[in-house]
Amino acid sequence: MEIGLIVLATMLAMLLGWLLKQSFNTTPWIAEAVEESAYQAPFNARPKLVALTTFLAVATSFFALILSAYSLRMELGDWVPMTEPSILWTNTVLLILASVVFQWTRNHAVNGNADRIKPGLLLTGALTTAFLAGQWLAWQELNASGQYLTVNPSNAFFFLLTGLHGLHILGGMYVWARATVRTFGGQEMDVVKHSVELCTIYWHFLLLVWLVLFGLMLST
Amino acid sequence: MGYVAIADRDHEVEHHDPQTFITKYIWSQDHKVIAIQYGLTAIFVGLIALGLSAMMRLQLGFPDSFSFINPENYYQFVTMHGMIMVIYLLTALFLGGFGNYLIPLMVGSRDMVFPFLNMLSYWVYLVSVIILLISFFVPGGSTGAGWTLYPPQAILPGTPGVEWGILLMLASLGVFIIAFTMGGLNYVTTVLQARCRGMTLMRMPLSVWGIFIATILGLLAFPALLVSAIMMLLDKTMATSFFMPAISSMGVDPGHTGGSPILFQHLFWFFGHPEVYIVALPAFGIVSDLLSTHARKNIFGYRMMVWAIIAIGGLSFVVWAHHMYVSGMNPYFGFFFATTTLIIAVPTALKVYNWVFTLWEGNIHLRVPMLFAIGFVFTFIHGGLTGLFLGNVTIDLPLSDTYFVVAHFHMVMGVSPVLVVFGAIYHWWPKITGRMYSEKLGKWHFWMTFLGTYSIYLPMHYLGFAGVPRRYFAMGNTDFMPASAQDLNAFITMAALFVAVTQILFFVNVIWSLRKGPKADPNPWDATTLEWQTPDTPPKHGNWGHELPECHRWAYDYSVPGYKDDFIPQNVPAEDAPVGRQHGVEEH
Numbered sequence: 122m123e124i125g126l127i128v129l130a131t132m133l134a135m136l137l138g139w140l141l142k143q144s145f146n147t148t149p150w151i152a153e154a155v156e157e158s159a160y161q162a163p164f165n166a167r168p169k170l171v172a173l174t175t176f177l178a179v180a181t182s183f184f185a186l187i188l189s190a191y192s193l194r195m196e197l198g199d200w201v202p203m204t205e206p207s208i209l210w211t212n213t214v215l216l217i218l219a220s221v222v223f224q225w226t227r228n229h230a231v232n233g234n235a236d237r238i239k240p241g242l243l244l245t246g247a248l249t250t251a252f253l254a255g256q257w258l259a260w261q262e263l264n265a266s267g268q269y270l271t272v273n274p275s276n277a278f279f280f281l282l283t284g285l286h287g288l289h290i291l292g293g294m295y296v297w298a299r300a301t302v303r304t305f306g307g308q309e310m311d312v313v314k315h316s317v318e319l320c321t322i323y324w325h326f327l328l329l330v331w332l333v334l335f336g337l338m339l340s341t
Numbered sequence: 342m343g344y345v346a347i348a349d350r351d352h353e354v355e356h357h358d359p360q361t362f363i364t365k366y367i368w369s370q371d372h373k374v375i376a377i378q379y380g381l382t383a384i385f386v387g388l389i390a391l392g393l394s395a396m397m398r399l400q401l402g403f404p405d406s407f408s409f410i411n412p413e414n415y416y417q418f419v420t421m422h423g424m425i426m427v428i429y430l431l432t433a434l435f436l437g438g439f440g441n442y443l444i445p446l447m448v449g450s451r452d453m454v455f456p457f458l459n460m461l462s463y464w465v466y467l468v469s470v471i472i473l474l475i476s477f478f479v480p481g482g483s484t485g486a487g488w489t490l491y492p493p494q495a496i497l498p499g500t501p502g503v504e505w506g507i508l509l510m511l512a513s514l515g516v517f518i519i520a521f522t523m524g525g526l527n528y529v530t531t532v533l534q535a536r537c538r539g540m541t542l543m544r545m546p547l548s549v550w551g552i553f554i555a556t557i558l559g560l561l562a563f564p565a566l567l568v569s570a571i572m573m574l575l576d577k578t579m580a581t582s583f584f585m586p587a588i589s590s591m592g593v594d595p596g597h598t599g600g601s602p603i604l605f606q607h608l609f610w611f612f613g614h615p616e617v618y619i620v621a622l623p624a625f626g627i628v629s630d631l632l633s634t635h636a637r638k639n640i641f642g643y644r645m646m647v648w649a650i651i652a653i654g655g656l657s658f659v660v661w662a663h664h665m666y667v668s669g670m671n672p673y674f675g676f677f678f679a680t681t682t683l684i685i686a687v688p689t690a691l692k693v694y695n696w697v698f699t700l701w702e703g704n705i706h707l708r709v710p711m712l713f714a715i716g717f718v719f720t721f722i723h724g725g726l727t728g729l730f731l732g733n734v735t736i737d738l739p740l741s742d743t744y745f746v747v748a749h750f751h752m753v754m755g756v757s758p759v760l761v762v763f764g765a766i767y768h769w770w771p772k773i774t775g776r777m778y779s780e781k782l783g784k785w786h787f788w789m790t791f792l793g794t795y796s797i798y799l800p801m802h803y804l805g806f807a808g809v810p811r812r813y814f815a816m817g818n819t820d821f822m823p824a825s826a827q828d829l830n831a832f833i834t835m836a837a838l839f840v841a842v843t844q845i846l847f848f849v850n851v852i853w854s855l856r857k858g859p860k861a862d863p864n865p866w867d868a869t870t871l872e873w874q875t876p877d878t879p880p881k882h883g884n885w886g887h888e889l890p891e892c893h894r895w896a897y898d899y900s901v902p903g904y905k906d907d908f909i910p911q912n913v914p915a916e917d918a919p920v921g922r923q924h925g926v927e928e929h
Contacts, residue, residue, distance in 0.1 A: 125611065129561055129658055136557065137651050140542065149543040149643055152894035152915045168454045168534045172526045175560065179522055183564035186611065190568065190604055194583065199599040270579055274600065277581040281572070 125182070125189035132178050173319050177326050180289065184330055187282065188337065194274050195341060203275040205338055206262045212255035213335060219248035220321075220328045227321040230314040238313060242301045245324070249294060256287055275341070282334050286327070293323050370456035371882050372441045375463050377773070379437035382463075383430050386470055390425035393418040395841050402834025404815050412814040413501040416485030419812070420502075421477075423488030424510070427616065428517060429470055431758055435623040436521070436559065437466060439765060440528050440552045442773065446872035447549050449537025449890045449912075451883045453527045462527065465520035469513045476502070476509035484510045487812070489609060492584040492602050496577040498591055507577065511570045518563045518570075528556045537871075539892035543647065544911070546870050546896040547640065550647055551626020554654040555619045562615035562658070569608040576600070603668055610661040617754050618657040622650055624761040625692055628714045630896070631764050632696055634868045635711035636703030637907050639897035641695040649688035649695075656685045666737045675734040682732035686725070693722055704900065704907070708866070709783035713764030716791045717757050724753025727802065742812070745805025748798045756794045763790070763847070770854070771861030772872060775879045778854035786846040793840035800829050867908045870896045874910050 194200070226241025260280065263269075270280045300316035366374060397418045400410045410418075441459065445452055453459045476483040485501030486494060494500050496507055532545070532553045545553075572583040576597070584605040585597035633640040640646060662670065662678040696718050705711065727749040731737045740746060767783055770776075809816070809826055816822060864873040876886040890912040898909040905921035 125565075126659070132561070133655055133658065137655050140651055141648070143542045144644055144647055147541070147543040147644070149541075149895040150639065150897070152898065152909075154893075155539060155541055168530050171533055172455065172530045175526050175529050176522075179525075179560045179564060182561045183568065186565050186568045186608065190572065190583070190608060193604050193607070194601060197599050197601055199582070199587075270575075271581055271596070274582055274598075277575065277579075277583060281575065285571075 123189070124192060125186040128185035129182055132181065136178075167315070169315065169319055170322075173322060177323075180326070180330070184285075184334070187285070188333075191278050191282075191337070191341075194278070197274075199273070200275055201273045202341055203268065203273065203279055203338075205279070205335075206259040208255055208259050208262065209335060212252050212259070213331065215248050215252040215255060216328050216331055219245045219252065220324050222248060223317075223321045223324045227317050230310075230317045233310065235310060235313075238304055238317065242297070242304060242317070246294070246297055246301065249290060249297070249324075253287060253290060253294075256283055259283070279338060282338070286331055286334060289327055289330070293320070293327060296320055296323070368460065370452070370460045372445050372453045372456070372459060373773075373880065375459055376438050376440075376442035378463050379433055379441060379466065380439075382467060382470055383434040383438060386425050386473070387430035387434075389474075390422045390430060391841055391844070393422040393425075395838060397422065398834040398837040400814065402831040413485060414482065415814045416487070417483050417501050417506070420485050420488055420490075421473075421483050425473070426755065427488065427620070428514070429473065431620045431754075431762075432521070432559070432616070433466060434762060435620060435758070436528065436552060436556055437463065437524055439548070439623060439627065440524070440556065442769070443548055443872065444528055444531050444552060445535070446875070446880065446884060447546050447870055447896075448532060448535060448540050449871045449885070449892060450531060450535035451885060451889070454530045454535050455527050458523050459527050462520050462524035465516060465523065469516035469520060472509050472513040472516060476506045476513070479505035479509065482506055486510075489606075489613070490573070491609075492573060492576065492600075492605050493586060493588055493590075493597075496573065496585070497588070497595070498593075508574070511574045511577075514570050515567060518567045521559055521563055525556045525560045528552065529560070537889050537892055540911075541892075543644070544892055544895045546626070547629040547643070547646055547650070548623070548626040550650050551622040551624070551629075554650050555622040558615045558622070558654055558657060559619045562612045562619070565608050565612035569605055569612075572608075573605065603665075606665050606668055607661070610664045611658075613664060614661040615657045618653055620754055620758050622653065624717070624758045625650065627761050627765045628696065628717050629692075629699075630870065631710050631714035631768055632699050632718075633897050633899060634768075634866050635706045635708055635714070636700050637706070637867075637899045638699055638703040639899055641698035641701075642691075643895065643897060645691060646695055649691050652688040653685060656681060656688070660685060663732055663737070666734050667741045672734075679732055679734050683729070686729060686732075689725060693718065693725070708767075709778075709780060709787060710764045710768035710866075712784065712787040712791075713760045713767065716787065717760040717764065719791075720752050720760060720794070721757040724749055724751075724757060728753060739808075740805055742810050743805040744801045744809050744811050747811050748801035748805060751798050751801075756798065760791070763787070768866070769872075771865045771878070772863075772875075773879055774855060774858075775861050776854050776858035777861045777865065778850045778858055782846055782850040782853075786843065786850065789843040789846070790840060793836055793843060796836035797833050797840065800833055804829060864910075867906070869894075869898055869908050869910050871911050874912050 222241055223245045226238055226245065229237035229241065260283070263276070263279075268276055270277050296316070297320055300313070300320055303316060304313050365371075369375060369378075396410060397415065399407055400415055441453070444450075481502050481504035483502050484490070484495065484506035486496075486507060490507070490510070496503060500507075502510075532549060536542075536545075569584075572581075575581045576583055576585045580596045582597045582600035584602055585595070585600040586602065587598050588595065629640050629646060660678060660682045662674065663682045666675055666678075700715070727745070731740060731746065731749055763786070767778065770778055804826060807823065807826055808821055809830075816827075861878060863875070863878040866873070871890050871892070872880075874890060875884055891914075892911050893914045894909065894911055896911055898911075900907045900923065901909060901918075903920060905919035905923065907923050909918045
């Protein structure tokens with residue numbers, strides 16, 4: 122449970138620390154005008170960004186807890202390390218590329234280069250779909266070689282972790298599809314820019330999660 | 342910036358006003374309607390769980406007198422009672438119900454930040470409730486694994502509901518967590534982003550603080566339940582071995598290898614303990630506001646109260662293993678968790694002292710909500726004190742499997758939050774419905790519930806000391822138990838049935854109020870918080886008419902010396918508050 126605890130403690134400490142900072146040196150019982158900054162949102166963020174950040178905290182907690190379970194389960198006697206299919210390396214490169222292209226698209230969106238957004242979105246979509254297809258192939262490969270889910274807890278964790286990560290990517294693809302429809306439907310630049318920005322953050326997050334998962338599975 | 346984007350969306354009031362019955366009451370995106378939907382659904386399943394507890398009590402009080410209660414469905418009653426009460430009633434009611442209703446009104450916003458997501462949250466919650474209820478009717482019935490669903494027994498033959506019940510239970514929990522996450526993202530974002538002008542965090546009423554921190558706990562803790570539900574589902578359906586050890590079940594090898602049931606316990610309680618505070622923190626917050634309003638006195642130590650809520654929230658993540666002392670742990674591990682558990686008593690006790698100090702020399706109005714709030718302080722202190730016993734490893738070991746534990750957690754997170762739920766309903770009822778209820782009936786409801794629940798749970802402590810084991814369908818020939826223990830059990834059953842029946846008073850009151858209740862004053866309690874200052878009662882869609890309120894002070898300006906009224910609403914600027922001597926108040 123240490124991993125989960127440390128990750129959660131860090132997140133909680135950041136949030137609760139920020140809340141405590143708001144509360145020191147205040148005299149709430151005195152009715153007086155307050156500065157504008159005192160009742161504004163943290164970091165001047167927009168609501169959707171706050172919601173996304175909150176969701177990322179939830180997802181972080183989720184994956185951290187599975188990793189805690191992974192590390193606890195690993196110590197028990199019946200654990201046999203699984204050999205990861207080599208296609209995962211290709212998939213990893215695909216996901217990194219998707220993230221890079223998304224960042225590139227975002228930068229163009231922020232700078233107002235509207236004509237770069239459409240190809241950027243399509244390219245990320247293609248790369249991410251390729252990643253998902255690659256993960257599916259990895260599953261097929263394992264099943265074909267008899268490395269089923271039930272053979273060993275390390276296999277079970279492999280399928281569980283890749284499956285849950287894949288589901289998160291699918292969720293992201295839904296939002297990506299909405300952003301793409303918006304862009305091609307000729308929505309205002311401001312709306313498009315905001316969705317692309319949020320998607321980019323989510324893609325980077327899922328890349329990071331994947332790198333941690335992949336690294337952990339490779340090393341154990 | 343952030344707050345302007347949402348708070349100043351005046352134009353949306355006209356655009357989004359729902360017209361038809363369906364958009365107004367069914368597919369509503371209004372936080373107040375969603376709150377009522379959440380509330381009604383939660384109370385509905387809560388009544389089912391109440392019925393289940395009555396069945397349990399019938400068996401315990403009068404063993405073998407009822408042919409429709411056998412060991413299998415006794416365990417199903419126990420399991421479903423616990424699960425429904427903790428998650429589908431209390432969590433949903435406090436956060437989905439009161440959170441939805443109070444947050445936007447109290448922080449001066451027109452609605453939640455994401456109304457569509459909010460609506461979705463309710464409907465997904467309803468799906469989870471429906472899945473849960475279906476499990477009563479599938480072959481084999483609902484699961485009887487105990488509300489903690491410990492493997493291996495939860496998914497092995499011999500446990501009731503192992504065919505379908507457990508699958509539906511896990512699925513329902515997963516769906517509930519999705520619903521909660523959607524709601525939770527809304528509550529957090531609304532508190533952070535949609536506060537009106539002048540509403541700093543430290544001017545928020547404590548109700549909002551409690552709900553806000555509880556939501557954060559839920560968002561971070563529910564994933565642990567989701568993880569364990571998914572892994573158990575795989576163990577059950579795909580025969581993986583996350584939790585399932587190599588085991589022979591009734592002579593059959595289900596094909597599991599060395600998994601760890603203790604791993605499940607860690608994950609479950611990593612969610613399970615914060616869950617206690619997910620229920621308790623909103624109750625703490627609401628009680629603070631009720632006490633302050635009806636004692637006409639500012640809350641004692643507002644900042645301390647906020648810090649205590651934050652501290653309890655943080656600490657609640659490092660005490661989970663005190664539920665697992667009997668699982669056989671390293672003594673140093675137990676020592677660590679006993680220490681953190683006792684530390685959490687410090688901010689909690691601080692809150693209790695501050696409630697009492699708030700009452701001290703207050704101008705106490707013993708109206709119905711106030712009675713429930715004071716009742717809560719009693720039951721909470723009571724349950725909290727027995728927590729000190731159980732938090733210590735050496736005392737917990739002999740008491741862990743007895744009725745002492747049942748008494749403890751029912752006092753602290755059964756009776757106490759339910760008293761707050763009733764207090765809060767009586768307090769905000771005039772605002773929600775625009776009508777008053779019968780004060781007399783409400784007081785009868787309080788006294789019968791309060792004294793009745795004490796009659797149930799106080800004797801249970803003695804049963805616990807006498808060593809009467811919990812979870813048992815029948816006691817059998819146990820020499821160490823005096824025969825009087827059975828008499829006490831019969832008494833407890835009578836008290837439980839009495840309390841269950843007296844809840845009819847509440848529903849009679851509700852129906853009478855809705856049909857014939859006198860029209861309520863917009864601010865019948867002379868309260869300061871923003872929800873009482875709305876232009877309409879009940880508030881219309883968009884809450885504030887054309888102009889958003891502006892906050893000029895904290896929520897606790899009661900009996901401020903030098904002012905004419907004994908309360909100054911949060912939206913009254915300093916220069917506008919009427920000056921003069923209050924009636925019956927001496928200047929010191």
